[in-house]
Amino acid sequence: xxxxxxxxxxxxxxxxxxxxxxxxxxxxxxxxxxxxxxxxxxxxxxxxxxxxxxxxxxxxxxxxxxxxxxxxxxxxxxxxxxxxxxxxxxxxxxxxxxxxxxxxxxxxxxxxxx
Amino acid sequence: xxxxxxxxxxxxxxxxxxxxxxxxxxxxxxxxxxxxxxxxxxxxxxxxxxxxxxxxxxxxxxxxxxxxxxxxxxxxxxxxxxxxxxxxxxxxxxxxxxxxxxxxxxxxxxxxxxx
Numbered sequence: 422x423x424x425x426x427x428x429x430x431x432x433x434x435x436x437x438x439x440x441x442x443x444x445x446x447x448x449x450x451x452x453x454x455x456x457x458x459x460x461x462x463x464x465x466x467x468x469x470x471x472x473x474x475x476x477x478x479x480x481x482x483x484x485x486x487x488x489x490x491x492x493x494x495x496x497x498x499x500x501x502x503x504x505x506x507x508x509x510x511x512x513x514x515x516x517x518x519x520x521x522x523x524x525x526x527x528x529x530x531x532x533x534x535x
Numbered sequence: 536x537x538x539x540x541x542x543x544x545x546x547x548x549x550x551x552x553x554x555x556x557x558x559x560x561x562x563x564x565x566x567x568x569x570x571x572x573x574x575x576x577x578x579x580x581x582x583x584x585x586x587x588x589x590x591x592x593x594x595x596x597x598x599x600x601x602x603x604x605x606x607x608x609x610x611x612x613x614x615x616x617x618x619x620x621x622x623x624x625x626x627x628x629x630x631x632x633x634x635x636x637x638x639x640x641x642x643x644x645x646x647x648x649x650x
Contacts, residue, residue, distance in 0.1 A: 527577070
């Protein structure tokens with residue numbers, strides 16, 4: 422049972438345009454969501470997170486939107502840059518119990534073309 | 536930002552060898568560390584949760600006698616792949632965690648190749 426899903430395995434955008442990466446989840450106990458960026462043969466790098474008490478969090482070119490009723494979150498990157506090309510994973514956690522356990526989606530490979 | 540160091544970054548060894556991977560949180564005390572495995576072009580699969588001073592909790596299907604975890608201090612966890620075989624070849628990644636509303640921070644991973 423895939424509790425966190427990224428249905429688009431890949432996305433290609435032109436430099437300067439907006440990149441939108443999507444993520445859906447099924448477990449209503451999740452209340453903390455994160456996006457990580459990963460290059461091959463490296464560990465994931467934390468990008469941005471959002472708590473379920475918010476519907477939007479912004480950090481520079483990165484904005485995460487959360488729609489709790491739809492159990493959907495998205496990551497917007499604007500403007501996209503070639504250096505943003507990587508695999509992006511969304512992850513979810515239920516902070517109750519403070520176990521820190523994350524459930525990851527399958528990842529979306531973003532390619533930003535110059 | 537928080538830094539997690541993982542060592543070694545790459546190991547090649549013969550079948551039957553035991554391999555130890557270290558994960559250190561360099562600038563914070565991690566209440567919990569996690570060990571993941573990633574197959575090519577797939578997501579991160581959680582193997583086990585490591586808490587300082589207690590036994591690790593393994594995910595379903597992960598052999599605890601094959602993957603030994605020791606969490607000696609709040610800044611160090613080790614994963615030992617015992618009697619490794621070619622099917623154990625993979626990319627292993629650790630992460631360190633402080634509390635529920637803070638992100639996990641990951642090491643750079645260890646590429647393990649068993650010949």
